[in-house]
Amino acid sequence: MDMICPKCGAKNSEIQFMGPFCVNCYEISIKLPKPSEAKFTKCKRCGKMLFKGEWQAFDISKVVKNLFKKSKGEFDSVDYDPDRQKLVFKAIRGGTEKIVENPFPIEINVNICPDCSRMSGGYFEAIVQLRGDNRERLKQYGESLQKRLKEKTFVTKVDENKDGIDLYIGDSKVVLKDLNERHIPCVISRKLFGKKEGKLIYRTTYLIRL
Numbered sequence: 001m002d003m004i005c006p007k008c009g010a011k012n013s014e015i016q017f018m019g020p021f022c023v024n025c026y027e028i029s030i031k032l033p034k035p036s037e038a039k040f041t042k043c044k045r046c047g048k049m050l051f052k053g054e055w056q057a058f059d060i061s062k063v064v065k066n067l068f069k070k071s072k073g074e075f076d077s078v079d080y081d082p083d084r085q086k087l088v089f090k091a092i093r094g095g096t097e098k099i100v101e102n103p104f105p106i107e108i109n110v111n112i113c114p115d116c117s118r119m120s121g122g123y124f125e126a127i128v129q130l131r132g133d134n135r136e137r138l139k140q141y142g143e144s145l146q147k148r149l150k151e152k153t154f155v156t157k158v159d160e161n162k163d164g165i166d167l168y169i170g171d172s173k174v175v176l177k178d179l180n181e182r183h184i185p186c187v188i189s190r191k192l193f194g195k196k197e198g199k200l201i202y203r204t205t206y207l208i209r210l
Contacts (some may be wrong), residue, residue, distance in 0.1 A: 010022040011100075029074050030075060040106075042108050043112055044110045075090060077090045081101075085106065114202075125204065131210070133210065184208060188206055191204075
């Protein structure tokens with residue numbers, strides 16, 4: 001026996017049904033997030049985004065997941081179409097799938113993150129001095145170290161000189177944590193750099209012999 005949609009009169013032999021209604025007439029209750037939930041800042045230099053108060057690698061999927069958490073209603077999943085700037089909701093009832101699209105532009109403000117701002121001004125908190133007789137080994141280790149540190153901070157300058165290689169790093173704590181985690185022996189020295197808001201500021205030198 002055919003089911004007849006009480007809204008449009010369509011039969012289940014002609015179109016899929018979701019409960020007593022055809023898929024076209026079945027209504028999905030959806031409450032969209034606030035427009036402010038789709039606003040974030042992106043650094044024009046490094047490409048990182050300010051998301052939930054933290055500068056991190058740009059990942060649109062994080063924004064979409066946040067929109068999913070902030071969305072309310074009778075749907076099973078949500079995705080974002082960046083080209084059309086729409087939230088795409090999917091609901092499945094009794095094996096039948098329905099897609100509902102809602103315009104929801106994501107607003108990207110372009111600015112400069114604190115790290116890029118400090119780096120452009122030549123700021124650094126630590127110097128990693130790589131010393132040893134094998135210049136090629138120093139270069140390889142320096143490149144590996146830079147790659148790791150850049151995930152957490154920035155490298156202001158790399159100075160290759162007659163004594164070895166000096167890396168000027170934005171955050172001293174990141175350097176110390178990396179060396180401790182890998183049990184890399186080094187000689188640490190600190191030098192008073194200045195004072196900020198009544199607090200003494202030091203620059204730290206990490207001497208590593210390879």
